Amino acid sequence: MKRKSIWLNAFIGVMLLTTVAFGFDFTRLEKSISEHTLDNGLKIIVMERHDAPVASFVTFVNVGGVDDPKEYSGMAHMFEHMAFKGTTTLGTTDLDAELKAMAVEDSIWALLRVERKKGLLADSVKLAELEKAFDEAIEAANQYVVDNAFDHILEREGGVGINAGTGKDQTSYIISLPSNKLELWMAMESERFINPVLRQMYRERDVIGEERRQTLENNPIMRTIDAMASTAYSAHPYGIPIVGHMSDIMNYNRKTAAEFYAKYYIPSNMILSIVGDVKPKQVFKLAEKYWGKIPSGPRPEPIATIEPPQKGEKTVSLSDPAQPFFAVAYHVPQATHPDWPVIEAIADYLGSGRTSLLYKNLVKEKKIAANVGVFAGWPGSKYPCLAIAYAMPATGHTNEECQEQIFAEIERLKEELIPEEEVDKIKARAKAGFVNGLRSNLGMAGQLAYYENAWGSWREMFRELDRINSVTPEDIQRVAKTYFTEENRTVARLNTIEG
Numbered sequence: 001m002k003r004k005s006i007w008l009n010a011f012i013g014v015m016l017l018t019t020v021a022f023g024f025d026f027t028r029l030e031k032s033i034s035e036h037t038l039d040n041g042l043k044i045i046v047m048e049r050h051d052a053p054v055a056s057f058v059t060f061v062n063v064g065g066v067d068d069p070k071e072y073s074g075m076a077h078m079f080e081h082m083a084f085k086g087t088t089t090l091g092t093t094d095l096d097a098e099l100k101a102m103a104v105e106d107s108i109w110a111l112l113r114v115e116r117k118k119g120l121l122a123d124s125v126k127l128a129e130l131e132k133a134f135d136e137a138i139e140a141a142n143q144y145v146v147d148n149a150f151d152h153i154l155e156r157e158g159g160v161g162i163n164a165g166t167g168k169d170q171t172s173y174i175i176s177l178p179s180n181k182l183e184l185w186m187a188m189e190s191e192r193f194i195n196p197v198l199r200q201m202y203r204e205r206d207v208i209g210e211e212r213r214q215t216l217e218n219n220p221i222m223r224t225i226d227a228m229a230s231t232a233y234s235a236h237p238y239g240i241p242i243v244g245h246m247s248d249i250m251n252y253n254r255k256t257a258a259e260f261y262a263k264y265y266i267p268s269n270m271i272l273s274i275v276g277d278v279k280p281k282q283v284f285k286l287a288e289k290y291w292g293k294i295p296s297g298p299r300p301e302p303i304a305t306i307e308p309p310q311k312g313e314k315t316v317s318l319s320d321p322a323q324p325f326f327a328v329a330y331h332v333p334q335a336t337h338p339d340w341p342v343i344e345a346i347a348d349y350l351g352s353g354r355t356s357l358l359y360k361n362l363v364k365e366k367k368i369a370a371n372v373g374v375f376a377g378w379p380g381s382k383y384p385c386l387a388i389a390y391a392m393p394a395t396g397h398t399n400e401e402c403q404e405q406i407f408a409e410i411e412r413l414k415e416e417l418i419p420e421e422e423v424d425k426i427k428a429r430a431k432a433g434f435v436n437g438l439r440s441n442l443g444m445a446g447q448l449a450y451y452e453n454a455w456g457s458w459r460e461m462f463r464e465l466d467r468i469n470s471v472t473p474e475d476i477q478r479v480a481k482t483y484f485t486e487e488n489r490t491v492a493r494l495n496t497i498e499g
Contacts, residue, residue: 039296042267042268044271045273055277057273058174062170064171064380065077065166065379069260072248090146108130160175191290194293196261198258221325223494224325232331235307236307266295273449315493318494324393327388329489330489343483344376352374352375363394399495
């Protein structure tokens with residue numbers, strides 16, 4: 001009776017999740033979407049949702065950490081910060097005076113950078129003089145800055161959720177506004193990409209450097225994952241952290257940032273995605289008015305570097321007076337590969353949430369781990385990437401114990417077919433998660449932009465349920481045998497030492 005009750009509850013859960021997924025009218029949604037491409041190559045996607053007088057806006061740029069230039073890792077992330085610094089008309093009390101002061105900053109920094117790169121041969125007296133002059137130049141330029149001018153205007157007009165994010169594959173700028181502020185957003189958003197002023201750049205380097213210290217260098221687990229990535233990737237730039245290396249951050253200059261902007265922030269490399277209480281014809285008319293004046297340019301080519309096949313297990317070990325941590329990464333294809341839905345199904349089955357196999361095995365039953373998880377698509381998914389399983393050993397237990405159990409469950413995937421009812425539950429969760437991500441205006445806007453960029457058409461978003469439905473137990477076994485192998489994995493351990 002107990003087994004029947006468990007099965008019945010599971011069945012009801014699957015049915016509820018399936019109802020959530022299929023209760024979403026994709027046909028109606030697809031018909032509510034319009035698109036338009038300006039002559040300069042800018043794509044605009046609009047979905048009408050007139051439930052409330054608000055709209056969400058996403059400016060999606062096809063550039064991320066993977067595109068950072070040599071010696072300037074983290075530049076994509078840096079430019080995200082710069083995009084909030086204002087324009088020629090916003091953020092300054094005296095533009096002409098500010099630009100002159102910024103030119104002085106640049107000239108002194110060029111001399112200082114050259115002297116610093118001499119290393120042990122640098123003239124210490126000259127260095128001290130240049131550093132003093134540079135600090136004074138930064139202060140002189142900063143006196144003309146109006147902090148947060150761009151954000152404050154939008155917030156006064158009802159803007160919420162003003163933010164941006166840089167990944168390995170893309171950079172997105174987001175906001176939600178009352179729908180009657182559509183033209184204000186068009187004017188301001190286009191202005192910051194037509195006439196950006198890279199003000200406070202040298203001061204912002206210190207902010208980003210501190211961000212790196214807090215999120216990476218002072219975080220033992222993130223430091224371990226970063227070491228795992230740089231070990232797993234011998235050629236592809238996915239092995240370089242999004243925030244960049246500290247020496248590169250401290251060597252940014254305005255000229256290189258401007259060149260980066262000119263290459264990637266062009267209309268053919270950008271997408272505007274707007275969802276909410278708006279009319280497509282009005283959106284397209286305003287886009288022509290404000291964005292149409294941006295010069296066109298060729299879309300940058302994808303990264304040519306291909307990570308060579310891994311021929312044997314790689315390992316990396318770190319030591320720290322912190323709790324132990326274990327992770328293993330497997331090379332897997334990009335998100336547009338036919339095997340991707342199967343890879344995500346494996347991640348869900350093994351380690352997504354408290355009902356997953358590894359959580360029940362390692363945390364609930366054997367109690368050798370405090371937490372476990374599995375996820376795919378790291379550190380990006382535009383190019384072949386990594387699927388990662390991790391565990392935090394419980395007190396009195398070790399990385400090796402967790403490793404043994406994780407490897408055993410992965411091997412079982414290769415030897416035994418997952419029961420059909422388990423695969424049905426995996427697919428139901430995937431469909432429900434996908435649909436739930438589309439319920440908000442912002443979520444929908446982000447997904448439309450993502451599919452347009454990654455797949456070449458936002459319509460591919462509406463094929464996602466078909467891709468999920470196509471997964472079979474045989475697919476899971478085949479994919480596990482193909483990618484989750486010893487020679488294709490990188491193992492990372494954070495070992496505890498006395499502080």
